[in-house]
Amino acid sequence: MVTETFRITREQAELYEERFVPALFRNWVDPVLDGAGVRTGQRVLDVACGTGVVARNAADRVGGTGSVIGLDVNPAMLEVARNVRPELDWRTGDAADLPFDDDDFDVVTCQAALMFFPDPTAALREMARVTRPGGVVAVQVFSALPKQPAYGPWIAMVAEHAGPGATQMLGTYWVHGDADALRARCADAGLRVTAVQEHIRPAYFASVEAMVLTEVNSTPLADRLKPSELQRILAESAPILGHFRTGDHLEIPLAGHVLVATPT
Incomplete structure (x- = not known):
């Protein structure tokens, strides 16, 4: 069963590394690696590694006596x-x-990817399988x-402007935000949760307009909004998001948690 079905182009992967990694995903690397306790000499697997921001920082931590593998279904990301x-x-x-073989890794990580898996329980079960007894699985999701x-x-x-369907179209990132539900899913997958660590980390945008257009254009909402609706959304976004401006950029707080577990 394939859990990951989407494909992206090399151009999209380069854009991801250039913009989204520094603006968002790099800010969650330390919570993931600290939560997992990654240290010198360990063997680490990063699942759905994207362009590799977690894997390459893990490699710096494990040093020459450790090893890190980054795995992703998208060839463009890996390029x-x-x-x-x-x-x-x-x-x-x-x-x-x-x-990979059973019990192959000391640590398995998965940053901001579980929500893209059609069968997240199957993915968690596989993470548990390849983690050695006493090892750690660390999964980061947004609240x-x-x-x-x-x-x-x-x-x-x-x-209010685009209809209730907009909540679903803009809702992918939040689907695993219920920590209790994720605990139960982990139990079904053969993982015993040892900690749920809550964090708030920033996401950076150049402006309110840049944030709005980024979010809208990355979903089907972009094709469904009338120009007049988009203009109203842009106008009403300023009072909601403007107070998150810091200096010359927008600093949006994102709540999330890192779930730390060990195979049962």
């Missing part, structure tokens, strides 16, 4: 990852059928929308 750190081990593979200080009220406003 960019290899371009950034060609000396690391990048593999093509699916999270629901990891191409539920009501706990998001910026995105919560902003998406509610968008739905």
Whole structure:
């Protein structure tokens, strides 16, 4: 069973590394690696590694006596990852059928990717399988929308103009935000949760308009909004998001948690 079905182009992967990694995903690397306790000499697998920001930072932590593998289903992501750190081990593979032996890794990480898996329980079960007894699985997800200080009220406003379907279209990131539900899913997958660590980390945008257009254009909402509706959304976004401006950029707080577990 394939859990990851989408494909992206090399151009999209380069854009991801250039913009989204420094603006968002790099800010969650330390919570993931600290939560997992990654240290010198360990063998680490990063599942759905994208362009490799977690894997390459893990490699710096484990040093020459450790090893890190970054795995992703998207060849374009891995091409960019290899371009950034060609000396690391990048593999093509699916999270629901990891191409590794049982008990192969000390640590398995998965940053901001669980929501893209059609069968997240199968992916968690595979992470548990390849982690040695006493090893650690660390999964980072974003908190539920009501706990998001910026995105919560902003998406509610968008739905007033675009209809309730907008909440679903803008809702991918929040689908695993219920920590209790994720605990139960982990139990079904053969993982015992030892900690749920809550964090708030920033996402950076050049302006309110840049944030709004980034979010709208990355979803089907872009094709459904009338120009007049988009203009109203842009106008009403300013009072909701403007107070998150810091200096010459927008600093949007994102709530999330890192779930730390060990195989049962």
